[in-house]
Amino acid sequence: MRRGPAPSEGPVRADGEPGGEAEQEEVSPPTRDDVPGAGRGDAFQTEFEFELPRGFLDDDGKLHRRGAMRLATARDELLPLMDDRVRNHPAYLSVVLLARVVTRLGTLSADQVTASVIEGLFASDLAFLQDLYRRINAEGHTLATVTCPACQEHFTVDVAGGRLGES
Numbered sequence: 001m002r003r004g005p006a007p008s009e010g011p012v013r014a015d016g017e018p019g020g021e022a023e024q025e026e027v028s029p030p031t032r033d034d035v036p037g038a039g040r041g042d043a044f045q046t047e048f049e050f051e052l053p054r055g056f057l058d059d060d061g062k063l064h065r066r067g068a069m070r071l072a073t074a075r076d077e078l079l080p081l082m083d084d085r086v087r088n089h090p091a092y093l094s095v096v097l098l099a100r101v102v103t104r105l106g107t108l109s110a111d112q113v114t115a116s117v118i119e120g121l122f123a124s125d126l127a128f129l130q131d132l133y134r135r136i137n138a139e140g141h142t143l144a145t146v147t148c149p150a151c152q153e154h155f156t157v158d159v160a161g162g163r164l165g166e167s
Contacts, residue, residue, distance in 0.1 A: 046071045047103060048136050052125040056105055056117060064106025067113075069098075069129070072137050076100045085115070095119055098129050 047070045055065035080086050080096035095118045103110045108117065118126070147154050 048132070050128075050132055052105075052121070053128055054122045054125050056108075056121055056125065058108075062106070064108060067105035067108075068103045069101050069132060069136065070103050072097070072101050072133070094126075094130055094133075098126075098133065101133065102129070 047068050049066070049068050052065045052067070055063040057063055076097065080093055080100070083092075083096050085092045086096055092115075095115050098118045099113055099115045102113045102118070105113050105117065118129075121129070
């Protein structure tokens with residue numbers, strides 16, 4: 001099996017055949033059609049609606065439960081690592097990261113959802129958002145397979161929100 005040109009053979013093209021620099025095939029960046037679920041009429045989902053189990057209670061006593069989280073970028077995961085709050089206390093990483101990707105929480109817009117807001121969440125809501133983040137960024141969806149404790153039947157639920165009976 002030949003892995004590359006012998007020193008006397010010169011350069012090879014992208015298809016493995018001998019050839020000069022001018023003959024090399026250019027590789028184009030991926031297009032929407034190359035991304036699974038992003039082309040040919042399929043919607044590529046980048047933002048996910050959710051409903052918190054308890055909700056964020058603001059200083060005015062207003063409860064914020066419904067919101068949206070966008071897919072994280074590499075930048076979203078890297079920038080918090082340079083934040084002094086994270087350097088001093090690594091567990092703070094999820095707070096800073098969630099503040100970057102939550103685009104809406106009740107009537108709060110993305111620029112109003114700060115680390116302070118995430119800090120003010122009840123522990124169950126923080127755990128919910130951490131799980132949602134993991135699901136949409138690592139698994140690509142918000143579905144979970146669960147088992148009914150009474151009949152042991154397995155079924156799928158959307159953990160992003162909605163109440164029983166809602167579609």
